[in-house]
Amino acid sequence: MVSAEGVSRRFGGFRALEGVSLEVRPGEVFGLLGPNGAGKTTLIRILSGVLPPSEGRASVAGLDVRRQPDGVKAAIGYATQEASVYRDLTVRENLEFRARLYLGPKAVRPAVERTLGRFGLGEFAQKLAGALSGGWRQRLALAQAVVHGPRVLFLDEPTTGLDPLSRRAIWDLIHEEARAGASVLVTTHYMDEAERCTRLALLYGGRVLATGTPAELKALAQSQARFAFVRTQASPEALRAQPGVLEAWPSGDGVRLILEPGAQPPLELAPAMPSLEDVFVVLTRQGAAPPAGGAR
Ligand SMILES: Nc1ncnc2c1ncn2[C@@H]1O[C@H](COP(=O)(O)OP(=O)(O)OP(=O)(O)O)[C@@H](O)[C@H]1O
Structure with a gap:
């Protein structure tokens, strides 16, 4: 239609x-x-x-x-x-x-x-x-x-x-x-x-x-990154410095993480389901930059 x-x-x-x-x-x-x-x-x-x-x-x-x-x-x-x-x-x-x-x-x-x-x-x-x-x-x-x-x-x-x-x-x-x-x-x-x-x-x-x-879309993101939650007092900034951590942001009593697929940072990770927002983050990280040529 x-x-x-x-x-x-x-x-x-x-x-x-x-x-x-x-x-x-x-x-x-x-x-x-x-x-x-x-x-x-x-x-x-x-x-x-x-x-x-x-x-x-x-x-x-x-x-x-x-x-x-x-x-x-x-x-x-x-x-x-x-x-x-x-x-x-x-x-x-x-x-x-x-x-x-x-x-x-x-x-x-x-x-x-x-x-x-x-x-x-x-x-x-x-x-x-x-x-x-x-x-x-x-x-x-x-x-x-x-x-x-x-x-x-x-x-x-x-x-x-x-x-x-x-x-x-x-x-x-x-x-x-x-x-x-x-x-x-x-x-x-x-x-x-x-x-x-x-x-x-x-x-x-x-x-x-x-x-x-x-x-x-979530399955696509899961094929390209790992999603996890870690219960911690550590700041997202500190966690972002860990090997293989792509993104980290506060969530409840811990931090949500997006990691490279094979990453094994020294953290006690609980698997998490990606949200559509996570899908966006993963896909936009993959070099899908906005087209050049525009000021806006
Ligand atoms: N008539 C126009 N002349 C010049 N640039 C335009 C015109 N219409 C849209 N644009 C530009 O094209 C791009 C896409 O705009 P558009 O309004 O389609 O985005 P959008 O996804 O609907 O955004 P929003 O969520 O803010 O409504 C923007 O950078 C906008 O400034």
């Missing part, structure tokens, strides 16, 4: 994306995980038909993003934080406004009613969006993205700034969309959210470092 092949994007001499390939299938919540400036938003803008790629091909819902950008825009639902919500319109008006852009007059009302119900927004229908809490406004932004029944959803950091409970509620809704058959591409900085994705691409400096399920 969403496919990118060798997509690159330059801004002047700066390469924001470099040879990105990925595929998002129906029913899948595909995560784009990467630090600030990794190129996540640029990729979503390209896949939305808003920004043409400099090189490569991409298609969404069977439409080529370069040749049929307007068709792509009509086929997708897009939510970016809460920028798409008009605060001085009511919840219902926000949904109606969006639905009218895509649907014929007769279809608008049933679509809005259905969406209000599905997202639990019915009791707030007459409330100004600006008067909602952040969590409910994000929920409205997601409802707006799906009100016209798109088969492809692009969600750019849909939970930024929300508390854990509100984030969980939004993620439940995202998974509901996928279960109903949508192909969902979602960007996030949060590692716990990345764990909720069916598959992930780790984006760094405009390049895909690795793609896979959270379990596959």
Whole structure:
């Protein structure tokens, strides 16, 4: 449903994306995980038909993003934080406004009613969006993205700034969309959210470092490094000086370590499972430096 092949994007001499390939299938919540400036938003803008790629091909819902950008825009639902919500319109008006852009007059009302119900927004229908809490406004932004029944959803950091409970509620809704058959591409900085994705691409400096399920990515990291915990009063700095220790940071009553595969430092190590953050650390250490040529 969403496919990118060798997509690159330059801004002047700066390469924001470099040879990105990925595929998002129906029913899948595909995560784009990467630090600030990794190129996540640029990729979503390209896949939305808003920004043409400099090189490569991409298609969404069977439409080529370069040749049929307007068709792509009509086929997708897009939510970016809460920028798409008009605060001085009511919840219902926000949904109606969006639905009218895509649907014929007769279809608008049933679509809005259905969406209000599905997202639990019915009791707030007459409330100004600006008067909602952040969590409910994000929920409205997601409802707006799906009100016209798109088969492809692009969600750019849909939970930024929300508390854990509100984030969980939004993620439940995202998974509901996928279960109903949508192909969902979602960007996030949060590692716990990345764990909720069916598959992930780790984006760094405009390049895909690795793609896979959270379990596959952890297994990949485990094939390249050793993860351990040591109960100690020693500082992470002191432990980093030990032979074979790549990374060390405080954790609970000890220190978490990433070590070279065969390292045997004189420490009482307990094996630990890598987190997705650890995966990132290992893969970025492997010379996957950001592309040259950019000041940002
Ligand atoms: N229109 C533009 N002109 C010049 N540079 C741009 C433009 N859009 C993006 N960039 C640059 O491309 C790089 C990737 O930006 P992008 O917004 O895609 O990153 P991101 O992964 O979404 O970051 P964040 O997590 O901060 O949103 C950044 O260095 C950014 O400054």
